[in-house]
Every structure is written in C-alpha cells, then in structure tokens.
Amino acid sequence: VSVGLLDYPVLQAADILLYEPDLVPVGEDQKQHIELTRDIAVRLNHQYGSEETPVLKVPEPLIKADGARVMSLTDGTNKMSKSDPAEMSRIELSDPPETIIKKIKRAKTDPTRGLEFDNPERPECNNLLTLYMLLSGQSKAAVADECREMGWGQFKPLLAETAVEALAPIQSKYMALLRDRTYLEAVLTAGNAKAAAIANSTLAKVKAALGFSQPLGSKE
Template identity: 55%
Template sequence: MRGMRCTSSRVVHDLSVTRRNRLLGAGCRARASSTTSEGSAGATSEGKKEERRKRVLSGAQPTGILHLGNYYGAIRNYVDLQENRDAFYTIVDLHAITVSHDPKELRESTRTTAALYLASGVDPKQATIFVQSQVKAHTELSWLLQCATPIGWLERMIQFKEKSRKLRNMEGDDEEEVKRRSQESVSTGLFTYPVLMAADILLYRADLVPVGEDQKQHIELTRDIAVRINDKYGGKKWKKRGGRGGRVLSVPEPYIPPVGARIMSLQDGTSKMSKSAENDASRINLLDTPKQIETKFKRAKTDAFEGLEFGNPERPEATNLLSIYQLATGYNKESIMRECGSMRWGEFKPKLAEAVIASLGPLQSRYNELVDDPAYLDAILKEGAEKASGVAEQTVKDVKDAMGFLI
C-alpha cells in the first residue's frame, strides 16, 4: 500500500521491541493485507485467490475525555473487531470544529484520544488508526457528495435539529432573537456534517460501521447517498464513458453490538451517557481517579424499589448500573442476580465502583506511558494517515472518474 516506506515508519520500527510490547501488548498478530478496490481479491503464495476481509470503519470526536460508554459500548468492540476485520479507526477532528472550539485544546485532545485508543488495546499492527484531517480525501469526497445530496435529506436529520436547538438556547426569547441567534451560532458545517460523515465511511468502502441506536439515521443517509451516486453515475453509464463500470461506492451496513452499545447517564437512566452533557457527574470519564469514580457512583440516581433487577422499564437506572457492573466484571446476568439481586443500593454502589476502578486500571497505566512520548503517538498517527490515504485516494479517483472529471 502507498506510503509504507516513510519516515514515520522508520520512527515506529526503530522503537525497541521491549518498549513496543510494554505499550501495546505482546503477541499481536500481524495485520492481513487487504486490497483497496471493491470486490477485489489478493493472491496467495500458491497462486490462489482469497477474498479480502470485511472492512470496518468507526471513529470518535476529540472533544472531551472518552467515557465509560465510549469504552464499553464502542472501543472494546473495536479491539475485538480488529482481530478478524480490516479495521480503520479515525479521530474525526473535522467534525469537532462544527461548533465553537479551542484550537490548543483540539490538538491536545486529539493526542489524548489516540492514546486512549491505543491504551484500550487498539493495535496499529492490526488496525489503521489515523486523524481525519490528515487524510485530505475526506474533505474532497465530502464536497462531491454534497453536490449530489438533496438538501431535504439533511433537513430531516435529528441530531442537527437537537444540536442547533441547543446552540440557539431558544427558551424565553422572541422570534426575532431566535432567528438572529440561529444565523450567528449555527454553522453551515453543523448542517452538512452528516455528508462529511458519509464521506468518512464511503472513502474506505466499509462493509460494517459500528454504531449506537442513535446513529442509525446517519448510516441510512450514507447508504442513500451511496445508492444515489451509483444510480446516477455508475453501472453501464460509467462503462460507456470508459470507466470500470459497476458500483462507484460500496453500500455499508450498520453493526450494532449486542452488549454495551448504549450506556446511560448516571443521572438519568433514559439518556445516553455523553461527553457533551453539562453535568460531569453524569458520566465516568476514562481518566477519572478512583476517588472520582467512587463519588460519582455514590451520587448516581437510583430508585426506592426493593432489591436490584435487570430489564424493568420502571427502573432504567437499575438496569444501567447493573449493566455497567456486567461489562466491568464479565459476569453473566444470572450470576450477577445471584450475587447482587437482594442488595440495597448502599451496598451495591461501592461494589460497582470497585469493579469499574479495577477494569480501568490497566488502561490508565498504559495511557500514562503513551502520553509521555508524543513523538511516538504522532508517528503512529502519521503512518496510519498514509495507509488510509492509499485507500481513500483510490475511492476519490473512482468517484471523480464516474462524475466526469479529468483524472
């Protein structure tokens, strides 16, 4: 793949084996090679063809510290998926600037997010980890897709409505004030970012995209855009113009993990745990100290029912806290109910805090080692961006060829 013989590669490979094993864990299997063209296959040493592994793409914004929901609901699944998928994991910093941001904080939090990915077990020998803005094809494909996306599709996006409503802070204002705030505070980028998200996915011809239930609408939009591009520019029409024909873009499928896809707020069991929530007590950040974790669980919202139980719709907080305990310990529901079903909250909460602290301990230790070496982190990200660019640039070339640009 393009860019593999680069300065950043030498920096990474010159690190001692001992240091790499300490930071990233020994015994990782080397990444299987994959092709960049849709539906193509690689040849084995015996001359036989083998299908490429299914490709998975996911990412996170570098805004705020990643929390327990990100870890149990997403990142641990990334680690599992990299074992048998061609995995691309990106830090989507271009999405982070759709609202007001601090430039210094953005740069720092990008490195922090990368370190947390690696500390969680994402391995650059098995997965491609990179920063979105370091692959120029993201913005180029986003523009090409915007020009083929009806504005009505974007106006229906729920998250845009929610985020813009929050920015406008409409409560108590008259109509003119609402209009003024809307014009000044809601950026064009916030409106069009679902198309950039579609570009993020379609660039890598992803087969699977790990998402929570609240992100399914974005995957549906991505699929609609891909189908529209294929229908409008692909197939026999593209072939007649001298192109390769067939589908221009792959149509991805959402992947919703069966466990841990939606960890809820500690203050409201019906709302998702979120980095953007104003109340820090609503979430367990991955870098919280043991004391902070104990305090947050102690103050977590509960109920007045007797005993503990999973799945009672009248007890969302009970289900949430028990689910966190299940994910932190690895125990099944039956054993948890035998152990904790008759407990009171005052007895269970310290037990829950202890389990989460133990679960996050190794991650926090690895993170502290990684952030002490920013040059190492930057080299990993640079190498990842070069590997990602090799795939992304081919997709942009196909789209531009199908749309009639000079190549």
C-alpha cells in the same frame, strides 16, 4: 433550516464512505446515520456503477447487543455524554479511582430494594446493572442472579470496585502512550499516510464514475 444543518449528515456519510469500511462501530442512537450513509452509497452505485463494479463500498453498522447505549449516571433516561455540562453524569476513561468511586456513589437510584434489568419504571437500575455487566464481563443472567436481592448500599461499592479494576489497564496504557511522544507521532504519521492513500483512491473512483475530468498533470 441552515445549510450547515442540512448538509452535515451528508458530510458524516462522506467521512465514512471515503475510507471504504466494512463495518462502522456506532451506538444504537447513531444507527440512522449509517442508514443514510448506506442509502447514499447504494443510490450512487445504482446510478453510476454496477452490481459487479460498485463505486462505493456499502458499510454495515456494528452495534453491540448489550451496552450499545450507556445512560447518564444522573438520569437513566438520557445518554451518557462527554458534552453533558454535569461532570457527575459520566465516567471518564481518565478519571482517577477516587473520582470513579465518588461518581458511582452519587449516581441516581431509586428506593426499591432488589435490582433488576429491563424494568421501564427503573431506568437507573437497568443502567447501573448494565454497566456492571459490561465492566465485569459477566452475562446478563449471571448479573441478574447475583444482584437480585442486593440493595444500593451493597451494589454501588461493588460497581465502583469493578469499574476501577476494569479501567486500570486502559489508564496505565494511556499514560504510557502519553509519555512516548515519538511513538505517538510515528503512529499518527503512518495512519495519516494510510488513510490518505485510501481516500485518494476512493475519490478518484467517484470522480471517474461521475465524469469529472482530472486537472492536467494530476496523478490521480
């Protein structure tokens, strides 16, 4: 095992703990990383802090009840990922409407008529219904009732239209921000200053708790 592979989870934990979050939004498959992060914080607090004055804040994972793990359009058993070499496997937030429609039209399905959630024999069906539920803002029960008797020829255009409509305001805002470079740079500068202040404070607390001496002339 390489040092990089061994140390990377600890580096991920440090990136979280450094900024003292209360909640960390993650997908279902990332929950284990938050559990490790919590274990590290709890252990450090136990050894070097106290219940009244913990050294590190112990964060909680924030995982959506529905849609915590969106699956690939080409394989309902694999997670949708930007690192997947197959572009047809995912919907990019910046995809134009015609691309979104094309990807959904070609999404993998099954020959069974009638759509249903939570059938382990129909992972693609569950995935596409979940996408429709999330993008339309409807409840799971409402989607199940609406789509129960549908075939794919009827459902896919509905999903594509819903996806295009749901992403339109996001894409509009995205393009507006890209055109306003001054605003973007100001946000980045302010965010960097805010993050640095929190990080420096956390680092100073950890160093003090562990007994690291500060260099002469240090302001930390």
